[in-house]
Amino acid sequence: MQPDISVKHLNKIYEDGFQALKNVSLEIYPGEIFALLGPNGAGKTTLISIICGIVNKGDGEVTAAGYDIVRQYRKAREAIGLVPQELNTDSFETVWDAVSFSRGLFGKPPKPAHIEKVLKDLSLWDKRNNRIMSLSGGMKRRVMIAKALSHEPRILFLDEPTAGVDVELRRDMWEMVRKLRENGTTIILTTHYIEEAEEMADRIGVIRQGEIILVEDKDRLMSKLGKKELRLQLQHKMDKLPGELTLEPIELSEDGYELIYTFDSQQQQAGVARLLRTLGELDIEYRDLRTRESSLEEIFVGLVHE
Ligand SMILES: Nc1ncnc2c1ncn2[C@@H]1O[C@H](COP(=O)(O)OP(=O)(O)OP(=O)(O)O)[C@@H](O)[C@H]1O
16 A cells, blocks of 8 residues: 655754754555654654645655655645644634635635535534634634645644643544544644543654654554553561562562562463462462553653653
8 A cells, every 4th residue: 555654764954953853764554543752852843844845854755645745745735734733713714714715725626515524524514604713722723623624635634633622622632533534534643642642543653852763553562562560469468578479570569568560461371370379379368459551651651761
C-alpha cells in the first residue's frame, strides 16, 4: 500500500543554527490514526509544519498523498487539512460562511452538500448560522476541524487537539476523530496527553530531541515494553525478604505487609507460578493479590528519559 505520508531522511536546521529534526524517516498509511508523542521542544510541530508546507524543509524527501511537498506543493496541500494548536476564532462570520470560505481558499468550487455533511458530522449543523465568536470553546474547536475538512482532504493533522479542553469534551473529540477515520480519513495527531494516544492511536511514534526513537503498533508497544506488577497482601508482617526470594525482582513494601513482583508483560505466567510455589513452600500466607499493567504514560516516560 502506498503511504499517505512518507518522510525520508528529513533534516531541519533553523536559521539560528538549531537542528530541530535529525534524519527523520516515517511512513503513515491510509486510514490510520497515528499519534506523535514527544516532550516539549522535541520537534513535533516542526515536523507537522514541514509536511503541511508552513515551514521550509531541509534535506530529505517528503510526500503527502504521493505528491512531493515541494515540487507538487499544490496537490500535496490539497490532500491535507491542518487543525493548528492555537484557536483563531474571534470571528464575526457565521459557522457556515467561515467553513465555506476555507474551502474556497484551496481553489475548490463551492459544494454545499459537503459543507453540510461536515457540519452535521461535527454536530455543528444547528449552529451553522451562529457567529463563531458567540460559540463555546468546544464548539470553536469543532469549527476549526470543520474548516480543516472543508476542502475534502484525505489526511488530517491535529496539533494538540484537546489541549485545555475539559474531560467531557475530550471524550467527544475522541469519538469524532474515530468517526472521521471510519470515513477513511488518515489522522495524525500530536498530543501531550498520553491517555489520548493510548485511547485512540493505531500506531505511535516517539520523537525526542529531533529524532524519531520509536515507531510501533500501539498494542505491540504496550505488550513489548509494558511491565506488569503483582502485589500480594501478606497475612503476617515480614521484616525482610527471605533468601529464596531475593533472586526474583521482588520488593517488600515499607510497612512489611506487601510483596511487589514486577515482570515483563510478555513472559508472564512462568515467573508468577514459580513465585507462588516458593511462597507455598516457605509457608508465607497472603490475603489478597492484585495485578496491574503499566500505562503508556509510564512506558513513554521511561523512553524519553533513557
Ligand atoms: N523558528 C525557529 N527558529 C529557531 N528554533 C526554532 C524555531 N521554531 C522552533 N524552534 C526550536 O525547535 C525545537 C522544536 O520545536 P517544536 O515546536 O517543533 O517542538 P514541539 O515538539 O512541537 O514542542 P511543543 O510540544 O512544545 O509544541 C525547539 O527547541 C524550538 O525552540
